Amino acid sequence: MLRLSRRVLPQYYETAKTSLKDLLMYQFNSTPDSLSVCPVSFKVDHWTSNYANEQFTAINYSMINADFEKISGTVAVHSYDMESKHAYNILFDIKKKMEPIVDISSFKLSPPCITDSDSKLISAVIGAFDRISCAGHDLNIALRL
Numbered sequence: 001m002l003r004l005s006r007r008v009l010p011q012y013y014e015t016a017k018t019s020l021k022d023l024l025m026y027q028f029n030s031t032p033d034s035l036s037v038c039p040v041s042f043k044v045d046h047w048t049s050n051y052a053n054e055q056f057t058a059i060n061y062s063m064i065n066a067d068f069e070k071i072s073g074t075v076a077v078h079s080y081d082m083e084s085k086h087a088y089n090i091l092f093d094i095k096k097k098m099e100p101i102v103d104i105s106s107f108k109l110s111p112p113c114i115t116d117s118d119s120k121l122i123s124a125v126i127g128a129f130d131r132i133s134c135a136g137h138d139l140n141i142a143l144r145l
Contacts, residue, residue, distance in 0.1 A: 017100055017101060020073065020075070020101055021100075021101050021102065023071070024040060024061070024063075024101065024102045025102075027039045027040055027063050027065070028040070028107065030066065038107060038109045038110065038111040038112060038130070039063055039064075040061055040062070040063045040111055041061070041062050041063070041111060041112040041113070041114065041132075042059060042060065042061050042062075042075070042098075042111055042112070042113045042114070042129065043058075043059070043060040043061075043062070043113070043114045043115075043134075044057070044058070044059050044060075044094055044113055044114070044115050044121065044125060045057070045058045045115070045116065045121075046058075046080065046085075046090060046118065046120075046121050054079055054080075055079065055080035055085075056077065056078065056079055056080060057076070057077075057078060057079075057080050057090075057093055057094060057097060058074070058076070058077045059074070059075040059076045059077075059094065059097055059098060060072065060073065060074050060075065061073060061074075061075055075097065075098055075101050075102075076097040076098070076101075078097055080093055081093055081096070085120050086120070087120050087121075087123035087124040088124070090120060090121060090124035091124040091125065091128060094124065094125070094128075095128070104128060104129070109130075110127075110128065110129055110130040111129055111130065112129065112130045112131075112132050113125045113128075113129030113130065113131055113132065114132045114133075114134050115131060115132075115133070115134060116134050116137040117133065117134075117137055117138070117141065
């Protein structure tokens with residue numbers, strides 16, 4: 001069992017990371033400049049576990065490839081590494097988790113990023129991303145009223 005967790009799983013992770021990085025870079029490089037849209041969108045969530053009292057960040061991506069097939073997956077789900085939930089720290093944490101896969105500062109356009117209504121998360125992504133409100137969370141808020 002130790003062999004699996006120490007040797008095999010890291011190899012699978014590196015292979016998956018490289019495949020995702022290649023896929024995202026191909027998507028960005030193959031999108032014509034005349035489209036003036038970012039070819040990939042991200043979904044970011046930040047929450048605290050009620051059981052472990054631990055904070056987590058999850059980052060997912062979605063795109064439509066050249067064959068008009070939807071491709072989506074997870075970039076990262078990790079513990080939140082910062083002590084403060086200040087917007088600057090949240091953005092730093094998101095970029096750090098995305099860094100092995102994609103460098104958002106190299107994008108021609110700000111990529112769309114869907115978030116819930118957490119004001120600190122919204123403040124964190126505005127500027128680096130084109131923030132879009134999550135329809136599911138918005139509907140939930142409206143139904144509570």
